[in-house]
Amino acid sequence: MSSSFKFQCQACCSHTQARAGVFSTPHGLVETPRFMPVGTLANVKTVTAAQLQATGAQMVLANTYHLHLQPGEGIVAGAGGLHRFMGWDGPMLTDSGGFQVFSLSKMRKITEEGVTFRSPRDGRLIELTPERSIQIQNTLGADVIMAFDECPPYPCEREVMEASVARTYRWLERCIGAHQRADQALFGIVQGGVYLDLRQQAAASLAQLDLPGYAIGGVSVGEPPELIEKIVKATTPLLPPEKPRYLMGIGTYREMAQAIAAGVDLFDCVIPTRFGRHGAALVQGERWNLRNAQFREDFTPLDASCGCYTCQNFSRAYLCHLVRAKEILGYTLLSIHNLTELVSFTQRIREAILCDRFTTEFAQWLAPAAASV
Amino acid sequence: MSSSFKFQCQACCSHTQARAGVFSTPHGLVETPRFMPVGTLANVKTVTAAQLQATGAQMVLANTYHLHLQPGEGIVAGAGGLHRFMGWDGPMLTDSGGFQVFSLSKMRKITEEGVTFRSPRDGRLIELTPERSIQIQNTLGADVIMAFDECPPYPCEREVMEASVARTYRWLERCIGAHQRADQALFGIVQGGVYLDLRQQAAASLAQLDLPGYAIGGVSVGEPPELIEKIVKATTPLLPPEKPRYLMGIGTYREMAQAIAAGVDLFDCVIPTRFGRHGAALVQGERWNLRNAQFREDFTPLDASCGCYTCQNFSRAYLCHLVRAKEILGYTLLSIHNLTELVSFTQRIREAILCDRFTTEFAQWLAPAAASV
Numbered sequence: 001m002s003s004s005f006k007f008q009c010q011a012c013c014s015h016t017q018a019r020a021g022v023f024s025t026p027h028g029l030v031e032t033p034r035f036m037p038v039g040t041l042a043n044v045k046t047v048t049a050a051q052l053q054a055t056g057a058q059m060v061l062a063n064t065y066h067l068h069l070q071p072g073e074g075i076v077a078g079a080g081g082l083h084r085f086m087g088w089d090g091p092m093l094t095d096s097g098g099f100q101v102f103s104l105s106k107m108r109k110i111t112e113e114g115v116t117f118r119s120p121r122d123g124r125l126i127e128l129t130p131e132r133s134i135q136i137q138n139t140l141g142a143d144v145i146m147a148f149d150e151c152p153p154y155p156c157e158r159e160v161m162e163a164s165v166a167r168t169y170r171w172l173e174r175c176i177g178a179h180q181r182a183d184q185a186l187f188g189i190v191q192g193g194v195y196l197d198l199r200q201q202a203a204a205s206l207a208q209l210d211l212p213g214y215a216i217g218g219v220s221v222g223e224p225p226e227l228i229e230k231i232v233k234a235t236t237p238l239l240p241p242e243k244p245r246y247l248m249g250i251g252t253y254r255e256m257a258q259a260i261a262a263g264v265d266l267f268d269c270v271i272p273t274r275f276g277r278h279g280a281a282l283v284q285g286e287r288w289n290l291r292n293a294q295f296r297e298d299f300t301p302l303d304a305s306c307g308c309y310t311c312q313n314f315s316r317a318y319l320c321h322l323v324r325a326k327e328i329l330g331y332t333l334l335s336i337h338n339l340t341e342l343v344s345f346t347q348r349i350r351e352a353i354l355c356d357r358f359t360t361e362f363a364q365w366l367a368p369a370a371a372s373v
Numbered sequence: 374m375s376s377s378f379k380f381q382c383q384a385c386c387s388h389t390q391a392r393a394g395v396f397s398t399p400h401g402l403v404e405t406p407r408f409m410p411v412g413t414l415a416n417v418k419t420v421t422a423a424q425l426q427a428t429g430a431q432m433v434l435a436n437t438y439h440l441h442l443q444p445g446e447g448i449v450a451g452a453g454g455l456h457r458f459m460g461w462d463g464p465m466l467t468d469s470g471g472f473q474v475f476s477l478s479k480m481r482k483i484t485e486e487g488v489t490f491r492s493p494r495d496g497r498l499i500e501l502t503p504e505r506s507i508q509i510q511n512t513l514g515a516d517v518i519m520a521f522d523e524c525p526p527y528p529c530e531r532e533v534m535e536a537s538v539a540r541t542y543r544w545l546e547r548c549i550g551a552h553q554r555a556d557q558a559l560f561g562i563v564q565g566g567v568y569l570d571l572r573q574q575a576a577a578s579l580a581q582l583d584l585p586g587y588a589i590g591g592v593s594v595g596e597p598p599e600l601i602e603k604i605v606k607a608t609t610p611l612l613p614p615e616k617p618r619y620l621m622g623i624g625t626y627r628e629m630a631q632a633i634a635a636g637v638d639l640f641d642c643v644i645p646t647r648f649g650r651h652g653a654a655l656v657q658g659e660r661w662n663l664r665n666a667q668f669r670e671d672f673t674p675l676d677a678s679c680g681c682y683t684c685q686n687f688s689r690a691y692l693c694h695l696v697r698a699k700e701i702l703g704y705t706l707l708s709i710h711n712l713t714e715l716v717s718f719t720q721r722i723r724e725a726i727l728c729d730r731f732t733t734e735f736a737q738w739l740a741p742a743a744a745s746v
Contacts, residue, residue: 041694041695041698041700042691042694043695043700043702045700045701045702046701046702046705047702048424048682048702048705048706049686050682050686051421070694070697070698071669071690071693071694071697071698075669075670075690075694078670078672078690079672079688079690079691080672085688085690085691086691087686087687087691296444296448297448297451299451299452299453309421309423313422313423313460314460315452315458317444317448317451317452317458318415318452318458318459318460320444321414321415321443321444321448322414322416324443324444325414325443325444327414327416327418328418328419328701328704328705329416329418329419329420329421331701332419332421332701332705333421
């Protein structure tokens with residue numbers, strides 16, 4: 001790992017494996033635990049980089065698969081890399097494209113070499129291999145890049161999953177061999193589906209490689225949500241404590257709180273902006289549909305305790321009006337709030353860990369499932 | 374006119390009727406000449422109030438017709454009025470609904486009393502009269518409200534237009550009678566179509582009424598664009614010089630420059646945001662389609678001389694990417710630039726008038742038509 005990257009643990013919870021830390025990257029610090037907004041196509045949908053910064057987000061994702069198809073990594077590099085292209089000067093992460101190839105592409109063919117699929121944009125045949133994914137991510141230039149992995153959907157036979165985990169490990173070795181830039185940290189991804197022993201074996205093998213960070217992938221792919229906590233709890237003890245841990249694709253209150261209790265530091269999810277574009281707000285753990293008539297004459301803010309631009313300046317009645325009128329501004333204002341809400345949820349957990357009050361202050365989210373977003 | 378409203382001329386052009394002034398309203402000053410963005414449904418499409426303020430806009434419009442239908446003026450009043458509802462603390466203007474009733478509604482019936490039409494939203498029968506329009510505008514609470522007028526489309530027979538101008542005058546008298554709030558200034562609207570003598574008669578009659586401001590309406594309703602300048606030039610000399618003059622619905626470079634030369638102070642148009650939502654940018658008098666392949670690898674800003682958020686932070690290549698990917702952020706960034714561009718065009722004219730260099734610095738826009746946006 002380049003000296004540009006460092007993970008420092010600042011405090012550990014005395015009742016759980018939760019920890020508060022600081023992850024240093026060439027583009028600045030990420031205070032953990034922290035939710036990371038997703039900027040699929042080099043933008044977090046409907047919000048500007050300035051609005052994004054105001055949400056408290058510190059690290060932002062972009063998707064290699066999407067950017068390779070459109071506009072192509074060459075154009076991003078021509079602009080001076082992803083940070084310059086999208087006007088985000090803070091830490092960034094790109095995924096490897098693995099998840100999207102497996103979840104979005106039709107007509108894909110998987111071999112030991114890699115994956116071949118047809119571009120959903122123009123039908124052209126595209127081959128993505130571990131080497132190619134790393135090359136694209138090196139060209140895009142995010143601070144953290146992810147190993148190219150196989151991500152089987154749920155359910156998946158044990159034998160199939162075993163073979164897949166083994167292949168993901170071989171692909172990881174090829175990713176490490178292909179990786180060229182010392183100013184980018186390559187994270188490995190633990191797969192294994194719902195088979196806890198496979199997860200543990202994968203985590204133990206990856207830990208040997210002394211990577212700058214570790215992710216838990218292949219969750220939220222269709223399995224019952226209550227399994228997520230079990231998977232995370234089985235995996236984290238085998239990952240090196242001095243490295244950041246990232247649970248991929250998760251951004252719901254309960255799952256984040258429980259994963260933090262198991263020692264996870266980073267999260268991402270498209271929920272805040274997707275809900276926003278559907279006229280929904282995340283308010284203190286609940287999902288509200290702003291179209292509802294109950295909000296038409298409600299002149300209070302979405303959440304009086306929230307410091308976001310939306311809550312500081314507009315009423316539920318205004319948001320209800322915008323959403324009903326299908327005004328794009330409604331989606332923007334809701335996305336700003338939703339992003340702030342999830343970043344702030346993890347930030348408040350961080351502050352609770354720092355004064356060792358995590359389990360008392362967040363007890364409602366650490367208890368087994370009730371209604372959750 | 375309440376003492377809250379005052380129009381002060383700061384400088385007059387020595388070659389034209391152009392003037393630079395300051396229009397005081399209860400919510401602040403409007404430095405003229407100035408372009409006013411349109412916030413039809415209590416928002417300027419795709420931009421937040423904060424982004425709008427950064428464009429240099431000082432006065433913003435909203436549409437009485439649209440707001441009456443959705444969410445209804447009662448809800449706006451419940452929020453504390455239009456300013457509070459939409460988070461815009463600066464000067465605001467509402468139109469009367471006249472233009473929209475005539476241009477958007479089907480199945481309308483016009484009588485001396487007013488206009489009856491079916492709501493395009495829910496089919497319900499709505500009657501809009503001069504009294505009702507003023508009552509709605511009093512309820513919405515903008516600083517400037519507009520008289521309810523009849524706005525015949527082009528072409529229109531002279532006899533029909535004569536009768537319509539006479540009716541618009543009678544409706545104006547009823548508007549004056551109905552108007553209740555001293556903190557709102559009621560502007561009269563000069564109609565008359567392309568009949569310059571009718572325009573002049575209307576302007577002369579309205580001038581007698583000593584209103585706090587005057588608008589020229591019924592332009593850009595289908596007549597040849599070169600007639601706009603003729604209509605404006607025929608009308609302005611008959612309007613009181615100590616009152617602000619507003620040319621409704623016009624926001625193209627040449628037409629604004631020529632109208633300013635004829636003594637007009639205020640303009641509005643939906644072009645900046647409509648172009649933005651279509652992926653087009655206004656750049657120094659031209660319309661660019663950002664989808665064009667020529668912008669794919671153009672890493673320069675839209676307009677290096679523009680101080681807007683978009684030009685200061687993003688490249689044409691990024692905007693091209695967002696527009697091609699149909700990302701909403703692209704429309705927002707283009708709208709921010711386009712709004713800034715037109716506000717700044719009128720602001721630069723204002724500065725030129727203040728040092729009496731309007732006709733030299735803006736000669737290209739004062740000459741008869743060439744290609745114009």
